[in-house]
Amino acid sequence: MVKRCVMIFPHFDNIKIIDDIRRKYDPLAEHVRPHITLVFPFESDMETDKLEEHIEAVISDIKPFSVTLSGITPSKSFGNYLFLNIRDGYNNIVLMHKRIYTGILEEFYPVWLKNAEFMPHMTVGNMSDIKEFSRAVVETSSIDEVFETTVHTISVEIIGENEDSIIELNIPLGENYIE
Numbered sequence: 001m002v003k004r005c006v007m008i009f010p011h012f013d014n015i016k017i018i019d020d021i022r023r024k025y026d027p028l029a030e031h032v033r034p035h036i037t038l039v040f041p042f043e044s045d046m047e048t049d050k051l052e053e054h055i056e057a058v059i060s061d062i063k064p065f066s067v068t069l070s071g072i073t074p075s076k077s078f079g080n081y082l083f084l085n086i087r088d089g090y091n092n093i094v095l096m097h098k099r100i101y102t103g104i105l106e107e108f109y110p111v112w113l114k115n116a117e118f119m120p121h122m123t124v125g126n127m128s129d130i131k132e133f134s135r136a137v138v139e140t141s142s143i144d145e146v147f148e149t150t151v152h153t154i155s156v157e158i159i160g161e162n163e164d165s166i167i168e169l170n171i172p173l174g175e176n177y178i179e
Helices: 015-025 048-059 090-100 103-108 128-140
Strands: 001-006 036-044 063-073 081-088 121-126 146-151 152-157 167-173
Touching: 015 063, 015 081, 015 128, 015 146, 036 090, 036 103, 036 121, 048 090, 048 103, 048 152, 048 167, 063 090, 063 121, 081 090, 081 167, 090 152, 121 128
Parallel strands: none
Antiparallel strands: 001 036, 001 152, 063 081, 063 146, 081 121, 152 167
């Protein structure tokens, strides 16, 4: 069984700010680059080419799009998280999430999402200690930096045994897009 995840790895000119926040508050900072999750971790024996064909087919008409992130929000829905909010590009991310979770990936749709709305974001913190979390919320509340880029590619990663991210596929957007 291979553990995979489908993500967007945005490239920002000011990514160092995100990296610094994550190094301080996110235990996965040294294992995976800053990302926006489209498909949450799942385990399967699915062949790489089948997964690639599926994703290419369902996103083939989505052209590259702008994404803007700003503002860090605390979230206690599934733990003590800090989310960098998506301001622009939100609808495209939701659309890709819904489309990718069809067909051969439909069975991997998380149970916890069936009665909730998918809220795209970039996780920049995850703490188990509530005092540390409270401190992090205060420390990040004044960060008003804006992060902008254009999304050209989505990636499939294999999550290694020690949580390291191993890129299996990079799938470009807009391959069959017609204006």
